Amino acid sequence: MSIPIVPESALATMTVHLDAIIDNYQTLKSKSSTADCAAVVKANAYGLGMTDIAPALYHDGGCEVFFVANLREAVNLRTALPKVTIYVFNGTTEDQVETILEHNIRPVLNDLNQIDIWRGQPAPCAIHFDTGINRLGLSEDEAELFLNDRPDLNVSLVMSHFIQSEIAGHPSNEMQLDRFIRYRYQLPDAKASLCNSGGIYLGEDYHFDLLRPGIMLYGGNPGLPKRPDGLKHVFELYGKILQIRHLRPGMAVGYNSLWTAAEEARIALVNVGYADGTFKTSDKCAKVFVGGHVANVIGKVSMDMIAIDITDDKFSHITVKDDVELLGANITLEMAAEVSTLGQYELLTGIGQRYNKKYIRGA
Amino acid sequence: MSIPIVPESALATMTVHLDAIIDNYQTLKSKSSTADCAAVVKANAYGLGMTDIAPALYHDGGCEVFFVANLREAVNLRTALPKVTIYVFNGTTEDQVETILEHNIRPVLNDLNQIDIWRGQPAPCAIHFDTGINRLGLSEDEAELFLNDRPDLNVSLVMSHFIQSEIAGHPSNEMQLDRFIRYRYQLPDAKASLCNSGGIYLGEDYHFDLLRPGIMLYGGNPGLPKRPDGLKHVFELYGKILQIRHLRPGMAVGYNSLWTAAEEARIALVNVGYADGTFKTSDKCAKVFVGGHVANVIGKVSMDMIAIDITDDKFSHITVKDDVELLGANITLEMAAEVSTLGQYELLTGIGQRYNKKYIRGA
Numbered sequence: 001m002s003i004p005i006v007p008e009s010a011l012a013t014m015t016v017h018l019d020a021i022i023d024n025y026q027t028l029k030s031k032s033s034t035a036d037c038a039a040v041v042k043a044n045a046y047g048l049g050m051t052d053i054a055p056a057l058y059h060d061g062g063c064e065v066f067f068v069a070n071l072r073e074a075v076n077l078r079t080a081l082p083k084v085t086i087y088v089f090n091g092t093t094e095d096q097v098e099t100i101l102e103h104n105i106r107p108v109l110n111d112l113n114q115i116d117i118w119r120g121q122p123a124p125c126a127i128h129f130d131t132g133i134n135r136l137g138l139s140e141d142e143a144e145l146f147l148n149d150r151p152d153l154n155v156s157l158v159m160s161h162f163i164q165s166e167i168a169g170h171p172s173n174e175m176q177l178d179r180f181i182r183y184r185y186q187l188p189d190a191k192a193s194l195c196n197s198g199g200i201y202l203g204e205d206y207h208f209d210l211l212r213p214g215i216m217l218y219g220g221n222p223g224l225p226k227r228p229d230g231l232k233h234v235f236e237l238y239g240k241i242l243q244i245r246h247l248r249p250g251m252a253v254g255y256n257s258l259w260t261a262a263e264e265a266r267i268a269l270v271n272v273g274y275a276d277g278t279f280k281t282s283d284k285c286a287k288v289f290v291g292g293h294v295a296n297v298i299g300k301v302s303m304d305m306i307a308i309d310i311t312d313d314k315f316s317h318i319t320v321k322d323d324v325e326l327l328g329a330n331i332t333l334e335m336a337a338e339v340s341t342l343g344q345y346e347l348l349t350g351i352g353q354r355y356n357k358k359y360i361r362g363a
Numbered sequence: 364m365s366i367p368i369v370p371e372s373a374l375a376t377m378t379v380h381l382d383a384i385i386d387n388y389q390t391l392k393s394k395s396s397t398a399d400c401a402a403v404v405k406a407n408a409y410g411l412g413m414t415d416i417a418p419a420l421y422h423d424g425g426c427e428v429f430f431v432a433n434l435r436e437a438v439n440l441r442t443a444l445p446k447v448t449i450y451v452f453n454g455t456t457e458d459q460v461e462t463i464l465e466h467n468i469r470p471v472l473n474d475l476n477q478i479d480i481w482r483g484q485p486a487p488c489a490i491h492f493d494t495g496i497n498r499l500g501l502s503e504d505e506a507e508l509f510l511n512d513r514p515d516l517n518v519s520l521v522m523s524h525f526i527q528s529e530i531a532g533h534p535s536n537e538m539q540l541d542r543f544i545r546y547r548y549q550l551p552d553a554k555a556s557l558c559n560s561g562g563i564y565l566g567e568d569y570h571f572d573l574l575r576p577g578i579m580l581y582g583g584n585p586g587l588p589k590r591p592d593g594l595k596h597v598f599e600l601y602g603k604i605l606q607i608r609h610l611r612p613g614m615a616v617g618y619n620s621l622w623t624a625a626e627e628a629r630i631a632l633v634n635v636g637y638a639d640g641t642f643k644t645s646d647k648c649a650k651v652f653v654g655g656h657v658a659n660v661i662g663k664v665s666m667d668m669i670a671i672d673i674t675d676d677k678f679s680h681i682t683v684k685d686d687v688e689l690l691g692a693n694i695t696l697e698m699a700a701e702v703s704t705l706g707q708y709e710l711l712t713g714i715g716q717r718y719n720k721k722y723i724r725g726a
Binding site: 009010043046069090096113132134136139164172242243245254255256257274277303304320345349350352353354 | 369436462477497535609637638704713715717
């Protein structure tokens with residue numbers, strides 16, 4: 001669908017700082033002296049725009065290996081980047097083989113069924129060993145059959161996935177590491193990859209040959225107790241003020257009158273709502289940043305609109321068409337997640353499609 | 364962005380039944396013997412696809428008036444339907460006037476500021492009188508100034524919006540009706556519109572000249588105590604099974620091991636997660652429909668994946684690539700909302716972008 005040109009005042013804006021994403025990539029890569037670093041760009045680069053972000057990571061960050069979830073994402077990425085290595089986490093079915101080969105994509109084979117489909121292919125593939133999350137990947141029994149059988153495959157990568165790498169002391173991490181090492185050394189010619197964002201902070205023992213961060217590229221914290229040094233915020237979401245209203249005491253705002261003015265109040269209506277993916281739920285008070293200060297979201301979130309309280313004198317200069325930061329350096333993903341039933345990952349991937357998107361280079 | 368063709372097995376599917384939407388439109392229209400019926404198609408037709416749904420409503424349903432939230436939506440819709448009447452709820456700013464006129468769109472003017480911008484235009488507009496929700500719309504004071512001043516405008520529609528029309532006995536409905544009648548009779552040459560989906564069920568006194576349903580076109584219930592007769596479900600979301608696994612007792616599934624198999628278990632991994640907008644949150648057990656039976660979602664929802672429990676013998680025929688209904692006739696919006704912190708509206712508009720979309724005519 002082509003996007004018609006309309007004045008910016010009609011739209012909320014998402015600004016993505018490509019240099020900050022590249023900086024985060026370099027920060028993550030620098031945590032290991034041995035491993036190369038890939039980028040996980042599934043789910044449209046966690047909602048921020050794969051076909052803009054992946055080329056920046058390749059051309060300016062030197063990233064040459066990318067991971068996506070499904071084949072459409074892989075083919076989209078291949079169209080943008082003809083030369084990089086692309087792994088698709090979901091693996092393959094019989095009818096996907098032709099498309100995978102045509103676009104030089106590498107399937108991550110997750111079970112004996114997928115391995116049978118790919119058997120005999122000279123094109124490279126990854127093998128996913130499950131080491132305890134019991135999601136995708138070869139189970140212990142399947143791994144044993146596979147390693148005894150040694151089917152004819154060109155295995156370029158062996159990988160596994162953590163249960164809770166963000167909790168440094170959790171015994172599951174060491175347990176998964178031990179299991180992964182056992183598998184990894186049975187396929188010594190393949191590269192090995194275990195670390196998602198959180199895993200990178202578990203130390204060199206866990207790094208192997210290829211790191212594959214996702215959330216931290218995009219400025220999110222996977223749940224580490226302290227936000228890592230050097231991790232940059234990479235985007236801002238701004239709504240625009242549509243209307244400003246003065247309320248008398250007792251006047252209620254929004255569906256079901258969930259917020260009532262105790263005194264004279266001044267409120268602003270902002271052109272984003274749950275259809276734009278922000279502040280969907282929870283009884284806690286969500287915040288925005290406007291005119292240099294934090295303001296409260298009041299009343300029920302509408303599909304296309306939120307109301308904010310700008311009664312205080314410090315907001316007296318606020319006017320129609322002003323930008324309101326919904327997420328960014330002042331209203332961080334961490335802050336937004338604290339007042340939501342959604343986590344940082346869900347807030348990111350839940351960002352809606354109505355934002356006017358701007359991709360920025362330079363400070 | 365062009366959508367590359369990949370095998371359907373790689374993707375989850377959204378099927379939208381255009382005839383069911385048209386049937387719902389006719390059902391809603393038939394509730395009034397006097398009023399015409401518009402369609403609210405903002406937020407990409409509540410997430411289901413405006414540029415497919417609005418043309419079906421026009422060509423096959425006879426709907427000639429549409430409401431959207433912002434100017435980009437309006438211009439998109441104009442491209443698809445050159446002749447219909449399009450109102451944009453957000454109104455206008457100075458710099459939007461030219462685009463609005465170029466595309467023959469009608470702004471809903473929400474305050475004296477917007478009225479001043481549009482003053483003197485021969486092109487039609489709507490006036491939004493706030494009658495108590497204290498969101499967009501002319502406040503009581505502004506309405507008085509406006510009605511005394513009588514600026515030079517071609518007002519084709521006067522409208523207002525309910526606080527809680529889904530609660531039939533709520534005193535706010537009658538209060539808002541009284542206020543709206545007072546405004547409406549000061550501008551007798553304009554058509555009048557008060558009813559959203561819920562309002563339509565408040566009876567003929569509330570109908571005026573133009574109904575403007577949204578959620579019920581798409582099969583959702585705005586909160587009426589009983590699902591109205593004749594209201595049809597209009598879409599299904601299907602995920603595909605990527606892998607089936609057998610678990611021994613004590614094996615845990617997913618991030619943070621939130622679900623543990625008490626006995627031998629058989630689980631399926633399905634290719635949708637929170638990035639696809641379903642089952643994002645809440646501790647309650649979400650359900651899917653697979654192989655003719657309801658199954659439980661287990662463990663933590665991942666970005667691109669859910670796990671479901673198919674241990675019971677009734678699921679023994681389930682296999683890889685089978686479709687899993689996430690929402691539809693068997694897992695209704697009402698059922699999904701019951702086990703979520705999100706409501707029906709949020710579940711609808713939160714549906715993600717990775718579905719292979721199919722628009723179906725006929726049974």
